[in-house]
Amino acid sequence: GAVVSQHPSRVICKSGTSVKIECRSLDFQATTMFWYRQFPKQSLMLMATSNEGSKATYEQGVEKDKFLINHASLTLSTLTVTSAHPEDSSFYICSASRPEGVKPQHFGDGTRLSIL
Amino acid sequence: AQSVAQPEDQVNVAEGNPLTVKCTYSVSGNPYLFWYVQYPNRGLQFLLKYITGDNLVKGSYGFEAEFNKSQTSFHLKKPSALVSDSALYFCAVRDKGSTGFQKLVFGTGTRLLVSP
Numbered sequence: 001g002a003v004v005s006q007h008p009s010r011v012i013c014k015s016g017t018s019v020k021i022e023c024r025s026l027d028f029q030a031t032t033m034f035w036y037r038q039f040p041k042q043s044l045m046l047m048a049t050s051n052e053g054s055k056a057t058y059e060q061g062v063e064k065d066k067f068l069i070n071h072a073s074l075t076l077s078t079l080t081v082t083s084a085h086p087e088d089s090s091f092y093i094c095s096a097s098r099p100e101g102v103k104p105q106h107f108g109d110g111t112r113l114s115i116l
Numbered sequence: 117a118q119s120v121a122q123p124e125d126q127v128n129v130a131e132g133n134p135l136t137v138k139c140t141y142s143v144s145g146n147p148y149l150f151w152y153v154q155y156p157n158r159g160l161q162f163l164l165k166y167i168t169g170d171n172l173v174k175g176s177y178g179f180e181a182e183f184n185k186s187q188t189s190f191h192l193k194k195p196s197a198l199v200s201d202s203a204l205y206f207c208a209v210r211d212k213g214s215t216g217f218q219k220l221v222f223g224t225g226t227r228l229l230v231s232p
Contacts (some may be wrong), residue, residue, distance in 0.1 A: 110159045
């Protein structure tokens with residue numbers, strides 16, 4: 001079964017709206033979670049690394065004020081797309097890995113964000 | 117920085133035939149390599165990983181991959197393809213981010229189409 005749950009799976013909203021996406025690790029504690037963005041027919045682009053209890057680490061070129069990340073607990077990270085515009089429309093995916101050893105990342109099912 | 121390359125955008129194979137999806141890597145030190153599969157509008161599913169040990173790694177759904185150090189390759193293989201294997205496949209390598217956190221760097225993906 002799924003070990004990482006991501007909600008919502010799809011969002012359609014008007015330009016200017018802020019959208020929150022949740023990522024939960026279901027059966028393990030994840031001190032680190034990752035947020036990716038995927039454009040059509042392209043690979044995953046890492047946006048930021050979400051760290052429990054501290055600030056997220058953003059990749060170069062990703063606007064911190066645009067994509068707010070909160071990792072308030074060991075099982076939940078949220079990504080908020082603030083004042084979304086059509087160019088923010090994309091497929092957003094989160095992932096988490098068990099902390100011990102070299103473990104594969106487990107991915108959520110993604111969120112399709114469409115800004116009208 | 118670590119990187120992987122997937123030279124083929126698409127691979128076509130008939131059901132029942134063997135399949136190979138290619139991946140080459142560029143790393144400093146020992147590579148930690150992964151294969152993931154993505155079905156439409158879904159997150160990524162882990163297939164297999166290479167950390168150390170046997171060069172032939174067996175994974176989920178009958179897939180395997182061969183680590184070849186001399187050719188810096190980690191090709192994904194399956195002896196007999198199924199139509200249900202049709203999906204997008206990503207090769208990935210673990211890399212250390214600027215702040216020390218481990219992250220995955222993905223290839224551009226290869227679309228596998230298995231015809232009946």
